[in-house]
Amino acid sequence: MLDILFYVFSSITVIAALMMVLNPNAVSGAMCMIVSFVGTAALFVLLEAYVLAILQVLVYAGAVMVLFLFIIMLLDVDKGEGLSFLKEKTNLIAGGFGFLILSLLVISAFATGDHLPDVDLVAVDKIPSGTEVGLPFTTSAKSFGYSLFTKYMLPFQVTGFLLLAAMIGVIVVSKKSEEEIEAETPQASKGAAE
């Protein structure tokens, strides 16, 4: 049963990703991207990473893609491109060859011959007991807390600081410069007309 689910969700994810790349319309592309992200979240559930699956849906399929859709619709960038990216020979050949070589490499490395050793899945606990050496895989949100406040304390704080820096950076980048504000005021445009 779970095997069938894996094949269904992985094909949904890959096909939606391909449709995103080849779709001439950026808004439909973003919609396909959301499907692809939700498919990845389903694969996370199959791997018993429930917290990450929820985070994936909330952050990627929710916040990030809403931001993308907002910007695509705000800038209204769809009119120019169309299918013109399929007409440029050099790009098409380079992209196609890159894709082919990369996917052939991946398939030959992991689908045939001497691939990674097949490890059996071990049953996992729900809540970390805290007695094992290291941090074994557990499914509850608690296990993230254990890791974040012990082994990953410093990265956790650095990430918080990074978020602050990103917020300030966005404000600085999207602020209009002095000249632009002056150019847009009525007196300036009247002066230019005279």
Added chain:
Amino acid sequence: MTVGINAFILVSGLLFAIGFLGVLLRKNTLVIYMSLELMLNAVNLALVAFSRYNNTMDGNMFVFFIITVAAAEVAVGLAIIVALFRRRQTVMVDGLNAMSR
């Protein structure tokens, strides 16, 4: 589940290749950026698979941090694209070649 780690890594690699194709092929900066997100997501899938089959929590923590950083990165990148659009009135990479002239 009898599906092995190789199948998950295969899916992850294919997603990465598709994202790579999008970055090379497309002209729209926003779509290129979405393809970059797709490549990041493929790596997330590989990390979670390794973490589960290796029975450690470390890969999951990595993905947790990657999702956080990706959210911040998207906010900054889209702000840059909007600033670029305000100045140049286009987001197609064909029109953004001021440095080559």
